[in-house]
Amino acid sequence: MAKGSLKPTHPRTCCPEPVPISHDLQEPKAVQVLSCQATGHDIRWQGNMARVVCPAHCEREPAAVAVGTGVHPLGSPICLGAIVDRVLPVYGGEMMLTKAAPIQAQRILGQPAGLESYSGGESNVAVSVSATGLKGEAWHGYPTDTLDLSPSLPPEHVVQDCMETFDKLPLETFGDSVIINCPGRCGGAGKLAGTLIYSPDSSMCWAAEHAKVIGPRGGRAMVTRRHGQNEFFGSTEGSEQSQDAPGANASYTVALPTSDVLARMAAPKKTFL
Structure with a gap:
């Protein structure tokens, strides 16, 4: 450094500028241990996310009644709902939860957040009920550490075409997840x-933008296959508008993938000529 100068005599080339994130979601670090009766109202949400641990055999809790599949009203028991969704085994484990923020159009009109109705479902050991007219926010989750979760997760699915739909993903059963990597500006495709x-048949990257998991520049999202729904409800969030649709025998949610999940993602296989 030159004498009397606060600036170096050569440019800094060692450290690139950090890449800005494409969303305003912040990954929670603290873990909350739940009881089988704990609902979304008991969660210490960090923003609109939470990392939680469920005990074993919450399917045996007589006081717990799960509502919905895939997405649940905030008052629905967390651990039993996750067992119904097949993202959590009966032995318990750790999950990442996402609380659905109020949709902008609903806020403007003074309508409650969440879904107009929730579809019930079942796994081999647990069931949930359907419900209509439940006001308030909703939640969904995916596993981060369970006994039946593979130490190495599948490679990310790189989306080449914004029109690529959820049903093209290699997710065979309910509760399966994969990380997708989206290009930018897929809204409207x-x-x-x-x-x-x-x-x-929804465009997966457009859905990730609509759910505010990624921004217009693209990014990664965790996609989880869910039980079928009786109906799909459209909404407007910013410039992203979705439509109503009749039910289907499968459905999908999108969420922010955590750093530990990304670290366990397998590298794509290389092919040699």
């Missing part, structure tokens, strides 16, 4: 049906 939970 193809079809988008649903709010918080989307139809199989």
Whole structure:
């Protein structure tokens, strides 16, 4: 450094500028241990996310009644709902939860957040009920550490075409998840049906933008296959508008992938000529 100068005599080339994130979601660090009766009202939400641990055998809790599948009203028991969704085994485990923020159009009109109705479902050991007219926010989750979760997760699915739909993903059963990597500005490409939970023929990257998981520059999102829904409800969030649609035998949610999940993602296989 030159004498009497506060500036170096050569440019800094060692450290690139950090890449700005494409969303305003912040990953929670603290873990909250739940009881089988805990609902979304008991969660210490960090923004609109929470990392939680469920005990074993919440399907045996007689006081817990789960509502909905894939997306649940805030008053629905967390751990039992996750068992119904098949994202959590009966032995319990750790999950990342996302609380659905009020849709902008609903806020403007003074309508409650969440879905107009919730579709019930079942797994091999637990069931949930359907409900209509439940006011308030909603939640959904995906596993981050369970006994049946593979140490190495599948490679990310790189989306080449904004019109690519959820039903093209390699997700065979309910509860399966994969990380997608979206290009930017996919809003308006193809079809988008649903709010918080989307139809199989919806454009996955457009859905991720609508759910505010990624921004217009693209990015990564965790996609989880869910049980079928009786109906999909459209909404407007900013410039992203989805439509109503009849039910289907599968549905999909999108969420922010955590750093530990990204670290366990397998590298794509290389092909040699």
